[in-house]
Amino acid sequence: MKITNEYNLPQPIMAAVMREHTYTPKQYSVTALLKGTCQTILERRHDNEIEQDVSEMIWLIFGTAVHGVLEQSQETENQLKENKIVVELTNGYKLSGIFDLYDDKTGTVTDYKTASVNKVLFNDWDDYRKQTLIYCWMLRKIGFHAHRGEIVAMLKDHSKTKALQGGDYPQHPVYPINWEFTEEEFNQIDEWIHDRFEELSDCEQMTDDDLPACTPEERWHKEDTYAVMKEGRKSAVRVFKTHGDAQAYIDSKMLDNKHSIVKREGTDNRCENYCNVNKWCPYYKSKHAA
CATH class of the missing domain: 3.90.320.10 (Lambda Exonuclease; Chain A)
Incomplete structure (x- = not known):
């Protein structure tokens, strides 16, 4: 792994995170073993290419x-x-x-x-x-x-x-x-x-x-949700796990046409924020294709 120092932090901090490690x-x-298999394999294969800034390792x-x-x-x-x-x-x-x-x-x-x-x-x-x-x-x-x-x-x-x-x-x-x-x-x-x-x-x-995708649990996946929104209001009136539940709420409350359902895409928190090999990951690349 290559350790960078974007904020020019003192050398003792750099030294504290530097460690020699060779995969056996x-x-x-x-x-x-507790990580997703895809992440584990990619970390080994691309160890010499991975970059991480010392500021992210405090x-x-x-x-x-x-x-x-x-x-x-x-x-x-x-x-x-x-x-x-x-x-x-x-x-x-x-x-x-x-x-x-x-x-x-x-x-x-x-x-x-x-x-x-x-x-x-x-x-x-x-x-x-x-x-x-x-x-x-x-x-x-x-x-x-x-x-x-x-x-x-x-x-x-x-x-x-x-x-x-x-x-x-x-x-x-x-x-x-x-x-x-x-x-x-x-x-x-x-x-x-x-x-x-x-x-x-x-x-x-x-x-x-x-390589197979990591499981939703390994990706720290947050499911899609469906927000009932009202025109002119920034926050959701209610948020539901399924589109059907959101629609049933609108029907039961007889809400007018100023209300709509907005799908909020789920996120993979580990992939997005904590995986240092996501740029080589087929799942991540498919989700973020240009």
């Missing part, structure tokens, strides 16, 4: 700093800290991952995250939950009885003023959440991991333009 053939990390520095401080703490005799695991799969493929902390006494994998308050407000933990489940699955493969995941989220945009107002707003800038995993979930994630590696193996043989 047939070895994928847990974080890579929160990466923040997250690295948090981990750096926590790495200095002394774990107990029952704990493993910042350990890398590599699990061998079929056909020479390997899954690698680095968890922040494992407590063998409680069977808990803990991962520290820097996150937005919205993670808490929208109860948006599926991606982090799946990550700790995979770490537990990996630990079980090498003989540990891991069965519990925990996230300690550092809320980078927490507001004490909003916290004092009560409601669902988190009261503190740190938010822990944990899950107990079942045997059924371990069976399901085992199947998902093997299916994912089969897909990666197939996609490695494809050209860029033949």
Whole structure:
């Protein structure tokens, strides 16, 4: 990856985001597995062509700093800290991952995250939950009885003023959440991991333009909506998920011809704002064809 410095930020900031990384053939990390297969393949193929400005990587520095401080703490005799695991799969493929902390006494994998308050407000933990489940699955493969995941989220945009107002707003800038995993979930994630590696193996043989699109969930897709608009008014009267629901609302309220239905196209938030290989992605290019 090429790191640019559009705003001429100080060299120490540049140095903080510079890192040497070489992809290992047939070895994928847990974080890579959690991305769409298309994105993962393209990131490997175009690693030397990807450009990102240091100004867009500030929160990466923040997250690295948090981990750096926590790495200095002394774990107990029952704990493993910042350990890398590599699990061998079929056909020479390997899954690698680095968890922040494992407590063998409680069977808990803990991962520290820097996150937005919205993670808490929208109860948006599926991606982090799946990550700790995979770490537990990996630990079980090498003989540990891991069965519990925990996230300690550092809320980078927490507001004490909003916290004092009560409601669902988190009261503190740190938010822990944990899950107990079942045997059924371990069976399901085992199947998902093997299916994912089969897909990666197939996609490695494809050209860029033949790669399958990431799923709507992987694209962070927001569905189309249908807004009932009134002439002379900027905001929608009501917004519906389907055109039929919007039309039914107009009919039921017997609204006049000053009202109309406007389709609001859904967006793929990760594709638009967080994917550094979208210019090579066939799905993205088809959506943004000139």
